[in-house]
Structures are given as structure tokens and as C-alpha cells.
Amino acid sequence: MAKKIRKMLGDVNAPEVAALMRLIDTQSKATICKWCMDYAEAHILPIFERRRPGDGRPRNALNAARDYLDGKVKFPVVKNIILNECHAAARELDSDPAAQAAARACGQSSAVVHTLSHSLGLYFYGAAAVAYDRVGTDETAEVYDRIAKEVCADITAALRTIAVENEPNPAKIKWRC
Structure with a gap:
């Protein structure tokens, strides 16, 4: 039987994810949106565009947001x-899990302008995109977990660099995970 490919990587109950969520909770909507879109554009979108040259749908979503x-x-x-563009691109890519996850991460990052809890989609789908791009789909769960932790650390560091200390207007996020 073929190995089932996980659409997302990471564990919502992991301490590093809880720390990321706490940091997100301290920031304004503007900061969260900027962080998600900037990170996706710099780190995740290149995975998609390298694997799907000429397909501008995830970039269009980020630009529209x-x-x-x-x-x-x-x-x-x-x-x-x-x-109808970004998530449609992802649905078409079952044969390329890295590009599919990258498209989903870009879609989630774009959707943050409406629902801030989508910011975790950047991490979960982004981790899958990075992992599948880096090592393929035949590695052990331990390898994928290690890469997901690396991505979480990188994403958290990116938010810390733009985080507003003592943000006077932190977003009110309803985490449903």
C-alpha cells in the first residue's frame, strides 16, 4: 500500500506552536498580515514558482490580499x-505535494486579511512545502517532525523581527484548533 502523504506537517499541541500562537496573540492585525504575506512571499512562494513555473495564482492571491x-x-x-485561483491551483497538484502545500500556505497567508487564525496555515502548510521540497515524500515521521520544528522556529523568528513590543491593539483571535 502506498504511503499516505500528509497535507500539513506540525503538531498544534507542540510547545513551539503554542509559543508561536502566544506571540501572534500579542500583535495587531496589520502586523500579523504583513508577517504572513512577507514570509510566504519570501520563503514559500519560491517553492511553488520553482516547481510550477508560469503559474501565478498563489502570487496573485498574495498581491490581492x-x-x-x-x-x-x-x-x-x-x-x-x-x-478560485490559489486553492484551485492546490487542488490540481496531488502529484506534487510540495507545490500543493506551498499553494495552500500562500492561500492561507492571503486569507489572514479576513480571518487571522489562518496564520497557522502558513506554518502547517508551509512546513509541508519546505519538507517535501527538501527531502521528498518518502522520509520518516521523525525527519518531517524535525523539519516542521525548524520551520516553526524560522516563522516565529520572522514574526519576532517585526513584532511590536507592548502592542496597544493586539488582535483578538479565536483559535479553533
Whole structure:
């Protein structure tokens, strides 16, 4: 029987994920959105674009989300691009788990403009994208767990670099995980 590929990597109950969630909880919506989109664009989108050259759908979603934050478009436009472009790209990529996870991570990062709890999707799907891109899909659970922890540390460090100390308007996030 073929090995089942996990769509996401990481453990929501892991101490490093709990620490990330606590840090996210201290930040404003603007900071969380910037962090998610910047990280996805710098670290996750290149995985997708290298594996799927010429497919601009995840980049379009990130750009549309930025346009929404800048007041250039209404949310229904962004939602349409996320669902009908970015997530559609992911659904088409069962044969390439790294590109599929990268597209999902970009979609989740874009959707943060509407639902801040999607910020964890950057981590869970991003970890899968990085791991499958780096080592393929035939490694042990221990290897994937190690890579997921590395990605969590990197994502957390990226947020720390832009985090506002004593943020006066922290976002109110309802974590449903």
C-alpha cells in the first residue's frame, strides 16, 4: 500500500506552536498580515514558482490580499482569487505535494486579511512545502517532525523581527484548533 502523504506537517499541541500562537496573540492585525504575506512571499512562494513555473495564482492571491489591505479592492475580489485561483491551483497538484502545500500556505497567508487564525496555515502548510521540497515524500515521521520544528522556529523568528513590543491593539483571535 502506498504511503499516505500528509497535507500539513506540525503538531498544534507542540510547545513551539503554542509559543508561536502566544506571540501572534500579542500583535495587531496589520502586523500579523504583513508577517504572513512577507514570509510566504519570501520563503514559500519560491517553492511553488520553482516547481510550477508560469503559474501565478498563489502570487496573485498574495498581491490581492495586499491590495485589500491598501484599500484598492474589496474583500469579495480577494476571496474569489484565493478560492478560485490559489486553492484551485492546490487542488490540481496531488502529484506534487510540495507545490500543493506551498499553494495552500500562500492561500492561507492571503486569507489572514479576513480571518487571522489562518496564520497557522502558513506554518502547517508551509512546513509541508519546505519538507517535501527538501527531502521528498518518502522520509520518516521523525525527519518531517524535525523539519516542521525548524520551520516553526524560522516563522516565529520572522514574526519576532517585526513584532511590536507592548502592542496597544493586539488582535483578538479565536483559535479553533
